[in-house]
Amino acid sequence: MAADARRPRGLTLGRHTFADDATLMMAIVNRTPDSFYDKGATWAEDKALERVRHVVDEGAEIVDVGGIKAAPGAEIDAAEEIRRVASFVGRVRAEHPGLVISVDTWRAEVADAVCAEGADVLNDAWGGADPALVDVAAKHDVGIICTHTGGVEVRTRPYRIEYDDVVAAAVADCVAYAERAVAAGVDPDGIVIDPAHDFGKNTFHSLEVTRRLGELVATGWPVLVSLSNKDFVGETLDLPVGERLTGTLAATAVCALAGARIYRVHEVAETRQVVDMVRSIAGLRPPARAIRGLQ
Known part of the structure; x- marks a missing residue:
């Protein structure tokens, strides 16, 4: 089911709703x-x-907290990851009630532990490696980010990975993950897809995903891009x-023109x-203001 079929009026991430034309900054913490x-x-x-206070002052609508590289x-x-992030999420929630x-x-x-502390979104960078993640999102009525990683093992670098068509694979896997989340009971308006630059991809793959990002946008699901300082830019x-x-911002401009909605950034x-x-x-x-030639 493409998201176009349900015509979402906006994007709902936990307790927060955004207009269907809003672009959002997700700051990495x-x-x-x-x-x-x-x-x-x-x-x-x-x-x-x-860091949270700083990015909120800069206008970030979302912070993305990670406890393991x-x-x-x-x-x-899992116990150590929970120790690193769960109580911290509680502190951020208490200080910034309007922040995603x-x-x-x-x-x-x-995921269960951080949702209990007030998290609004589960950002699964590993393409559904734990199939129970969608059940947790449904249980807590939070959003979920569905990524494409080509099936690589968690926390491994891709090695000679090949695709007949990397963008077609990203579209198919992201949409399948999104549909599985809907079937588990996740609110469709809280589902975002992410082609996951660098994850399960070499530099040529990530460049092609960037060039053809419009094909992911055309699915109707809101698209997140995580480009910031990635290896494909460096290489x-x-x-x-x-x-x-500079390279990150060039890739960002291409993705913005294609219609990406959320930008995960440093x-x-x-x-x-x-x-x-x-x-x-x-x-x-x-324009924020337009007075040139008018006064």
Whole structure:
């Protein structure tokens, strides 16, 4: 069932509803000591809370809290992941009642714990590796992000993965995941799809997904893109992690023109400016002010 068939009036993430033409900034908040980008800058809980305050001031509508890095590394069991994120979600919820809180986890046990603390969205970066995650989302009436990873094992890097058509695979898998979530009882207006750049993909795959993102948008399900400082940007431009902002924003502009709705980012203000400018060029957003030649 494509989302077009149900004609959603907006996007509902937990207790928060957004207009059907709203674009949203999802700011990354890592509760890990070994994240690839910030190298543990928000590992301490107070530092993570400062990060939340900062991105809220910059205009982020969503924060995405993660307790385990996606790349291979130290084994983190569910109990430790819960320790890192659940009580923190409770602190954020108490301080920011109007903020959408997403948690980046593939584990149903962790999802249950964070939803009890006030999370609004489950961001499953691993394409349904735990099939019970949709049941948790339905139980707590929260949103879920359905990704395409090509079936790779959780926390592994892709190796010589091949697709007949990577975009067709992403469309098929994301839509199938979304339909499974609906069947489990998740509110269709709370379901988002994500082609998951870099996950189960080489750089050529991620570039093609970016170029053809409109095919995911055409399914009718709201599309999230997570482009920020990814390896496909670094490899394309031959740049290290700390020098990928310009490339990230170029990819962001392409995705904005194609109709992506949510942008998972490290740099909120810069991404918002790019998305707003693209939407204004496309005739979807008026200028913030327009006095030139008029007065």
